[in-house]
Amino acid sequence: MAVRRADVVAAALGILDQFGLADLTMRRVGSALEVKAGALYWHFPNKQSLLAAVADAILAEVVAPEPGPWRPWLAAWTDRLRTTLLRHRDAAELVSATLATGLGAVDLGTPPARVLHGAGLGEADARAAARALVHLTLGQVSEEQTRATLSEVGVVSGHDPEAAARDHAAGVALLLDGLAFRLRD
Amino acid sequence: MAVRRADVVAAALGILDQFGLADLTMRRVGSALEVKAGALYWHFPNKQSLLAAVADAILAEVVAPEPGPWRPWLAAWTDRLRTTLLRHRDAAELVSATLATGLGAVDLGTPPARVLHGAGLGEADARAAARALVHLTLGQVSEEQTRATLSEVGVVSGHDPEAAARDHAAGVALLLDGLAFRLRD
DNA sequence: ACCTGAACACCGTTCAAGT
């Protein structure tokens, strides 16, 4: 039974979820598929491309909110992005890295930028605001996930998920206030 | 001549600047000091601790603006943070990773949080805003530095530093607008 | 106090050769 590209991505995502990014090696993905590491290079040119595909798979889970007023739409979208990232171990770090390399296919900033542009913001400002929202979320979740892992191992104590959610919402609300100020008549 | 802890950090920073984070290995740092990799473990318990020390050294270069009104103070501080990060290859990625592990000594969020609290913002909101500012900057610079490296190798074309500066300023301004809204009477 | 030598258990990647 030949392994297909999608099988490789699924296996990699499974390893990420169970063991984290540090254990996501080509050799481990291969052995999960009962195949040697070298075989993966038939499907992907290198490890980074495989990681980008995993990041894309994760981001595809973010469902866009129903069309509506820009502020609740953005608040909901940001929250869904956060929740999706939290569902997969080390996902924020993985997505950040992929976003930086530019290898990912999913354009994370486009949906919020479109909404903001539709609300009357200039295109450049809309893109800048979308980037800010994305970086804010990735940064907060990345810190939260690392802390969660560390507290699991017992290195650090008292990781509070509700406090993290509030922190994130506070940062987002600040940005949305700034946007409301820009969009006022 | 015995190698001291500070020598190790300086050598590591030199390798980071010249060759980037991927080439910053214990073996390379050792050979730059004419010492075997194992010798470094006399000074640091592991690689992460050495990286944290390097991150601290970089962040120590950020000089706080003169005391003054919160808005220009924060704008200046954020800009200096960005400029400092840009002076060292892959610095944003390194600092982000260190910040997540909690190993770093420099508390990046405290100065802006203090200024905001002094301006009348509640302590929790001040901390959340400071975190937002930091994550925004780290995310933008991290992307910028990766793109800069890629464009150096020729993988990607047209990295525009001025556009990146404008993007960052736009994101920060948005947040500061939100803060101004909160701090209005 | 500080370092070497040498090992252990890994990595990502390549590529001829097989089926």
Next chain:
DNA sequence: ACCTGAACACCGTTCAAGT
């Protein structure tokens, strides 16, 4: 078309032993 075997050039980390 897809995979193995086997290698290449590396990693971080440990630790007895040396000075």
